[in-house]
Amino acid sequence: MVAGFTKEIIFQILGGRYRATYKPLNEAIISGRLRGLAGVVGCNNPKQTHDYFHTTLVKELIKNDVLVLQTGCSAIACAKQGLLIPEAAKEYAGKGLQEICEAVGIPPVLHMGSCVDNSRILTAASYIIEEGGLGQDLSDIPAAGCAPEWMSEKAITIGFYFVASGVYTVFGASPFSVLGSRNLTGYLTKDLEGIIGGKFDFCDDPLRMAQLMIEHIDKKRRALNLKPLMYQ
Numbered sequence: 001m002v003a004g005f006t007k008e009i010i011f012q013i014l015g016g017r018y019r020a021t022y023k024p025l026n027e028a029i030i031s032g033r034l035r036g037l038a039g040v041v042g043c044n045n046p047k048q049t050h051d052y053f054h055t056t057l058v059k060e061l062i063k064n065d066v067l068v069l070q071t072g073c074s075a076i077a078c079a080k081q082g083l084l085i086p087e088a089a090k091e092y093a094g095k096g097l098q099e100i101c102e103a104v105g106i107p108p109v110l111h112m113g114s115c116v117d118n119s120r121i122l123t124a125a126s127y128i129i130e131e132g133g134l135g136q137d138l139s140d141i142p143a144a145g146c147a148p149e150w151m152s153e154k155a156i157t158i159g160f161y162f163v164a165s166g167v168y169t170v171f172g173a174s175p176f177s178v179l180g181s182r183n184l185t186g187y188l189t190k191d192l193e194g195i196i197g198g199k200f201d202f203c204d205d206p207l208r209m210a211q212l213m214i215e216h217i218d219k220k221r222r223a224l225n226l227k228p229l230m231y232q
């Protein structure tokens, strides 16, 4: 695996040591070569087949030209499947993402640290906003988050700050203590979006998770009036 993609290193990989910038990433999304971004993070859950949700979801996302940012046990699951090396782009990624990975020599799945480093993903997202062309708020970016096999309270806490920052965030195993209430479920999965830009979703099928995230990314692309995807 290749790890260590901090938000600063991503600047330099994309722009070079003397002109560190997120511009190539923004332009790839704006031009339709890249569909968008996904943060896939979190635990392994003993109630689910080990690693299956992480690897199935991530393979489906990169196949659809979504660059995946990862942390924690989710990143390790994908590393074991060989997804965290540049060569993985040729085998698993869609043509647009393949072109980006080949041009800058990165894997289609970027390991950004341990599960307490999720804040790096949001900082990278705020640099994308600063670079320009993809909206004014984190909720404008064609991006989505997911914790497909979460099991710890910490994962829910992290999910809350992603949603509160404006990110559409899908959780794998449903927190049953929440879904018992129709009103609260509606608030978390629908109403919140109108208030803070982000919302939760709950789903227990990794391919359906990918579909939900891609639908959200496409919705954000339409809202920004971005060009059609080059290869899909």
Ligand code: SF4
Pocket: 041, 042, 043, 044, 072, 073, 074, 115, 116, 151, 152, 154, 155
């Ligand atoms: S809390 Fe972090 S280290 Fe613990 S299982 Fe979840 S992702 Fe892994």
